Amino acid sequence: MLSEQNYMIMKEKYGDVASWAIWEQAGSTAKSNTDSMTWTQDPDLLQIINTGFVFVGLNGSSTHGDQKDNFINAWSNFHSGYRYQHDYKLRFALKGTKYWGSYITDIIKHHSEVDSSKVKRHLKQHPEVIKENIRVFEEEISYLGGKPILVAMGGETYRILKENLGYKYKIIQITHYSFTISKEDYRCEVLERLDSIRLKSNDADLHRIRSHNKQKDCIPKEHMSSKKRQCVILDGPISANELKANTPIVSDRYGVGIVKSISYDDYLPLITMEFDGKEIKEHLTSGFMHTYHL
Secondary structure, three states, rough: OOOOOHHHHHHHHOOOOEEEOOOOOOOOOOOOOOOOOOOHHHOOHHHHEEEEEEEEEEOOOOOOOOOOOOHHOOOOOOOOOOOOOOOOHHHHOOOOOOOOEEEEEEEOOOOOOOHHHHHHHHHHEEEEHHHHHHHHHHHHHHOOOOEEEEEEEEEEHHHHHHHHHHHOOOOEEEEOOOOOOOOOHHHHHHHHHHHOOOOOOHHHHHOOOOOOOOOOOOOHHHHHHOOOEEEEEEOOOOOOOOOOOEEEEEEEEOOEEEEEEEEEEEEEEEEEEEEEEEEEEEEHHHHOOOOOOO
């Protein structure tokens, strides 16, 4: 549980740029009460806060004014009352799940821009901005304690996190909540992605997986190619041609296995795999496959 001391430090240092995945209940409309901050006064707030996950956006689309004055409006980010806001979809997606109460922040701080393409261009021209914000981000989440799973909301955020912190943290990519999608479909997509990627606590093989610089031979040698001994954890989009026949893989659902063949079903890649003699087929839908591969 987050200590009261660390909570107050985070509130003072990051209350104007971050928040928690806690919202008041929607009222008569799906967007209603998204901007209500009465939850911050809950005496049991520290018990509700979840330090196991951090949801990360690219940058703030607006500053929301000075949120730290007297701590009255701290944590207002991701809790917009703007009529065109999409924060309500994130509320709907996480309500009643184990991800409720997670920390939410942006990887690029104090850079208000709605157009993500402009943000990408700025970062390309000023790589030092990424380096500095990664430093700030690591300090920021250090107050949570442990090693939270990072949930990147959007492709550019995922790229930045993976390139800079992929060797330290488990990173998962989900669609950004501003994407044109119904709140119901968004919830299904997000929960399917988050629930399927988590490692089984009783699977010894999976818990031996680490980033490719940290541990070799983490999959039994009989499943490994002599030319490929390093483990790469797959957390993001891939194309079908990155999975070859006879590629050893580790699935969070089925354990250690091997790719048998790749075909196409209504233009979607269909991967045939074998786990302990059992054949499993899975579509590579939307560029994602919930497995790990070498």
